[in-house]
Amino acid sequence: MLLFDNLYGRLRQHPLRGAAAVGQPAVVASQGRPVVAVDEKQSDDLPPSVDFVSIDHRKSIRVAVDHLAGLGHQCISYIADGQSTTYSRRSKSEGFLEAAAANGLTQCHIVMPPEPSERPQFSGKELAELGRRAVATIMESYPETTAIVTFNDMTALGAVEALKDLQVSVLDRMSVVGIDGISVSELLTPSITSVRQPLEISAKEAVKCVAEQLGGRRIRKDIYVQPELIVRRSSGRRQ
Known part of the structure; x- marks a missing residue:
């Protein structure tokens, strides 16, 4: 069993019995092998x-x-x-609108700054730059904003740095919450409130699913691993 992004070449090289795949699960399934799609699906x-x-x-x-x-x-x-075509990021944007409506919030906005490159995956520096650019847009177009949520923690880091440059107090004037739970979030000043996404649990569940399929299970499973809020110094009561 292998976990990998691009399956075509590997299928020719390895006698796989099953796979936990990010991106192209149908490729393995078409070969008659047990397969689990991890965190991504096209539809x-x-x-x-x-x-x-x-x-x-x-x-x-x-x-x-x-x-x-x-x-x-x-x-x-x-x-x-x-x-926004990826499952995870599309789900977050849709979830934001749903959560805003559920809380009766009518002044919420989704901000998508210009991307630093055309690659589907960005470096940490590029993700931070997205946060910096987005803060500039928020302060110009939505100055009533008192809290920011970012699609990952590196973008939250960039947002916090941009707010500091603008002399906007994080916590007193603007709260910031990231999504990921990476360890660097707790080392910053201020430390960043984050929603931890336990990827290690996802990996274990994926391996377990492959093992169950190899053992004869034929009923399909959908498993959604629950996140955890970690409150730190970047979020506080509205002043």
Whole structure:
């Protein structure tokens, strides 16, 4: 069993019995092998033989918005990226709108700054730059914003640095919440409130699904791993 992004070449080289795949699960399924799609799918209609394991991305964004709404924030901006065709990022954007509506928030905005490159995956520096660009847009177009949610923690880092440059106090004037739970979030000043996404649990569930299929299970499974809010110093009650 292998976990990898590009399956075509590997299928020719390895006698796989099953795979947990990010990106092209149908390729392995078409070879008659057990397969699990991990955190990504092109549509809601996966082949019946393909299990699906993912972080609950809608829940991740809902946890962040609920946290901020509970602190009294009415005007929240969500920094998304332009890769809205991916399942995880599309789910976060949709989840943000759902969470805003559920909390009765009518002054919420999705901000998608110009992307630093055409690659589907960005470096940490590029993700931080997205946050910096988005803050400039928010302060110019949505100055009533009192809280920001970002699609990952590196973007939150860039947002915090941009707010510092603009002399906008993080916590007193603007709260910031990231999504990922990477360790660097707790080392910053201020430390960043984040919604932790336990990828290690996703990996274990994916391996378990492959083993179950190899053992004869034929009923398809969808598993959504639950996120966890970690409150730090970048989010507080609306002033």
